[in-house]
Amino acid sequence: MFLRLFLSLSIIIFSAQVSARLDILITEGVNTARPIAVVPFKWLGNGPKPEQFADIIAADLQRSGKFSPIALNKMPNTPSNSSDIDYAQWHNMGVEAIVIGEIQPTEEANKYSITYELLNVVTGNLEMSAYNPTLDKRRFLVANTKTREHAHRISDLVYEKLTGERGAFLTRIAYVAVDRNSSHPYQLRISDYDGYGEKSILRSKQPIMSPAWSPDGRKLAYVSFENRHSEIYVQDLYTQQRELVTSFPKINGAPSWSPDGKKLALVLSKDGQPDIYVLTVATKALKRVTQNRAIDTEPSWNPDGKSLTFTSERGGRAQIYEVNLASGETKRLTWEGDMNLGGTITPDGDSLVFVSRSNGNYKIAVQDLDSSELRTLTRTQLDESPSVSPNGSMIIYSTIYQGKQGLALVSMDGRFKANIPAKSGEVKSPAWSPFLN
Numbered sequence: 066m067f068l069r070l071f072l073s074l075s076i077i078i079f080s081a082q083v084s085a086r087l088d089i090l091i092t093e094g095v096n097t098a099r100p101i102a103v104v105p106f107k108w109l110g111n112g113p114k115p116e117q118f119a120d121i122i123a124a125d126l127q128r129s130g131k132f133s134p135i136a137l138n139k140m141p142n143t144p145s146n147s148s149d150i151d152y153a154q155w156h157n158m159g160v161e162a163i164v165i166g167e168i169q170p171t172e173e174a175n176k177y178s179i180t181y182e183l184l185n186v187v188t189g190n191l192e193m194s195a196y197n198p199t200l201d202k203r204r205f206l207v208a209n210t211k212t213r214e215h216a217h218r219i220s221d222l223v224y225e226k227l228t229g230e231r232g233a234f235l236t237r238i239a240y241v242a243v244d245r246n247s248s249h250p251y252q253l254r255i256s257d258y259d260g261y262g263e264k265s266i267l268r269s270k271q272p273i274m275s276p277a278w279s280p281d282g283r284k285l286a287y288v289s290f291e292n293r294h295s296e297i298y299v300q301d302l303y304t305q306q307r308e309l310v311t312s313f314p315k316i317n318g319a320p321s322w323s324p325d326g327k328k329l330a331l332v333l334s335k336d337g338q339p340d341i342y343v344l345t346v347a348t349k350a351l352k353r354v355t356q357n358r359a360i361d362t363e364p365s366w367n368p369d370g371k372s373l374t375f376t377s378e379r380g381g382r383a384q385i386y387e388v389n390l391a392s393g394e395t396k397r398l399t400w401e402g403d404m405n406l407g408g409t410i411t412p413d414g415d416s417l418v419f420v421s422r423s424n425g426n427y428k429i430a431v432q433d434l435d436s437s438e439l440r441t442l443t444r445t446q447l448d449e450s451p452s453v454s455p456n457g458s459m460i461i462y463s464t465i466y467q468g469k470q471g472l473a474l475v476s477m478d479g480r481f482k483a484n485i486p487a488k489s490g491e492v493k494s495p496a497w498s499p500f501l502n
């Protein structure tokens with residue numbers, strides 16, 4: 066957040082699977098979601114069947130806040146083929162769509178053949194040949210180690226067919242975990258968006274700050290104090306190699322990748338007060354963007370790559386501004402509330418997501434950029450560090466849950482909410498990855 070620029074950090078590079086993971090606990094929004102049926106996929110092989118596809122898909126769709134999968138014990142039957150479906154039964158239950166499928170082993174070792182169908186119950190119930198109830202039907206050849214990944218992929222397909230927007234279930238999150246019982250209590254971790262596959266990337270005796278994903282999802286930029294002053298590094302998540310990006314006197318902080326992945330916006334105070342700069346990663350060429358006596362921090366690239374939003378005290382209290390990188394023209398974006406921090410423009414360019422303080426409480430808010438209409442999305446007292454999903458449908462942020470710092474989700478319309486508490490310790494500073502191919 067705004068003033069977290071002076072922490073010290075001593076880092077050990079570490080990449081290993083860790084036993085802890087995050088669990089998503091849905092708290093609001095189920096009653097307003099669309100009913101859908103995700104039928105258990107039929108196993109056509111011998112021996113133990115693979116991971117439950119239907120459970121993963123149903124959980125994904127429910128966590129989107131847009132769908133409410135019906136329970137298995139409420140289903141009239143469990144078909145695996147569209148020819149076996151009595152659409153009238155499902156239609157009478159109010160179900161809008163059905164996901165069915167089959168899994169079978171192949172002659173190729175350690176691979177499964179997986180088929181899935183998405184069916185429109187309303188169309189199927191019409192019983193007219195002119196209307197085809199099949200919205201999508203596909204077959205996948207999947208390695209047995211990639212079943213969870215392909216379940217997320219199917220969730221993305223279902224979500225896109227039913228909403229018209231791309232799903233974001235095959236994504237990751239990065240966050241800082243704090244376990245004070247560990248010899249290196251501060252850890253930078255990544256996991257699938259749903260908390261599975263958690264890995265520790267950095268371990269430190271001192272706090273870690275400001276993880277930021279590259280647009281290709283391959284790298285993380287972060288701030289390190291390992292040489293007794295702040296420095297910005299970029300680490301490749303696959304090779305574990307890292308590169309020192311900036312090591313100027315005083316503050317080096319708050320890295321943010323440009324949409325093309327060629328530049329980093331960052332905060333430097335080498336010339337006085339903290340200001341916003343843009344660094345070309347390949348050449349290390351540096352351009353100063355702001356020059357003000359007040360603190361300018363928390364830069365975030367706008368989707369067009371031509372401007373930045375940032376937090377500044379130039380108006381007396383922290384508010385969010387936008388600067389055009391070509392002209393240097395700066396305009397203020399937020400006016401309501403005591404102060405506003407950490408702004409990010411949504412992927413469609415229509416809205417600004419940020420932290421708004423009012424009456425001493427910090428809450429996640431979204432502001433329409435055309436009308437300036439402001440909506441407060443959360444109701445707790447200390448919500449911070451919002452990060453928007455790559456499809457713009459959800460926001461992950463840091464909050465206080467049951468007396469400990471944890472993560473939470475809220476839909477862009479504010480109707481769906483879920484907490485993501487850590488199994489042990491605390492978690493904070495989330496960053497949602499881009500789409501992963």
